[in-house]
Amino acid sequence: MRRGLEEAILAGRFEDGRLPSSRELAVELGVSRNTVNQAYQELVTDGFVIAQARSGYVVNDEMAVRPAARPAVPAAPRWLDRLAPPPGFAELPHIRKPVDWDGYRYPFVTGHLPPETFPERAWLRCLKEALRPEHRRHSLQDGIDADDPLLVEMICKQILAGRGVAATPDRVLVTIGSQQALHLVATALVRTGTRVLVENPGYPDARHILARAGARLVAGEVDDSGLIVDERLLDVGMVVTTPTHHYPSNVTMNGRRRQRLVALAHERNIVVVEDDYDSELRFVGRASPALASLGPDAVVYLGSFSKFLAPGLRLGFVHGPPALIEHLRDLRRYTVRHPSGHQQRALGLLIASGEYRRGVRHLRDALRLRWEEVVGAVRRHLPDWAMRPRAGGVSVWIGGPYGLDTRELAARVASRGVLIEPGDTFFFAPPVPRHWIKLGFGAIDPARIDAGIALLAAEADRMASGT
Structure with a gap:
């Protein structure tokens, strides 16, 4: 009324x-x-x-x-004119996946983990413990710009120490995933026209973040030993790289290139951003020490917990020089303030309890089983395709015959319940090849891998024969 x-x-x-x-x-x-x-x-x-x-x-x-x-009703604002996208981004491709990917029988998509590996009981226990009187203040208070001290301690002593990095709390900032971490770094360090070398192929979202900050992107080529450290690095202000598991091929940057890259960073005042998004997911041997262990004052290290816990639990961190971390803290405060205090304390408790490490080992076992199934199925059904079966990560990078259009192939196999990621999305410097595929194996039932790749191979054969 x-x-x-x-x-x-x-x-x-x-x-x-x-x-x-x-x-x-x-x-x-x-x-x-x-x-x-x-x-x-x-x-x-x-x-x-x-x-x-x-x-x-x-x-x-x-x-x-x-x-x-009574005044006349004013015309509505011309929103499309006001929301015109910044220039220069139209040519940058986006990673796109169906929202109903889990409804497909053979989802070879990345960004998702085996559901049985999530440490549900341990995580629920830590969430509950984080609300006990001795932890409640850190879980529920407004931290303004501060991070949970327990989580920061665990990052320094267990996560970064395991990567060879001697970390102290003043060098760590907790973020809402590694993507926010890169956004903060780009906002702080990139100016209009700053030349930033990114890997080609590489992570599309990183290119978008850097371009929106005003960067002029330079293509850094990758071979079987990782990012090629050559004369292209002599005229850039920043290098963004995935040295442990290159995105998307999973190759590892060798030790000689790591040392050369860090040496160049010191000599020419280059900022190196190391995106170490899944170093813990290695099935054979141990991951190489982080670039940040070689040059902690020249390398900004980005870490993520989303690749282990779950993509929806957005927690990550930045490690870098104290002056940079303090500046990033100020930027974060006036956007999201700080990540959830409750989740930060729960994650700190999870790591301190040892459940985090146990969960990582369980996840590695589950992923290794799927990796072995994928590698074997590709060799059986696609024997002439190029493959780099690196023992780690959540995907394999395979290349079909030149002339194959994997975007068309993806559309055709989707109707048969097979989801794949065409590889052209990960390139940005011409010529862009269209015969590569990124096959994720974290989300698919291992028992369905062989049948799914058999369907993929059959459809590729039909395309090759013109049917």
């Missing part, structure tokens, strides 16, 4: 400015006088009507709009 009266006032329907008495309106509407009086009191409080002694309620002249003087 209150809303109806308000609309009537604004529309100028009470021409003499006087409202019906509460008794009259109650009878007309079939409600109690108390209901009418409450509505009138709210209108008085909000300034729509004025209560006059012994005269009832009258419309506040400042709020009434007479029909004759």
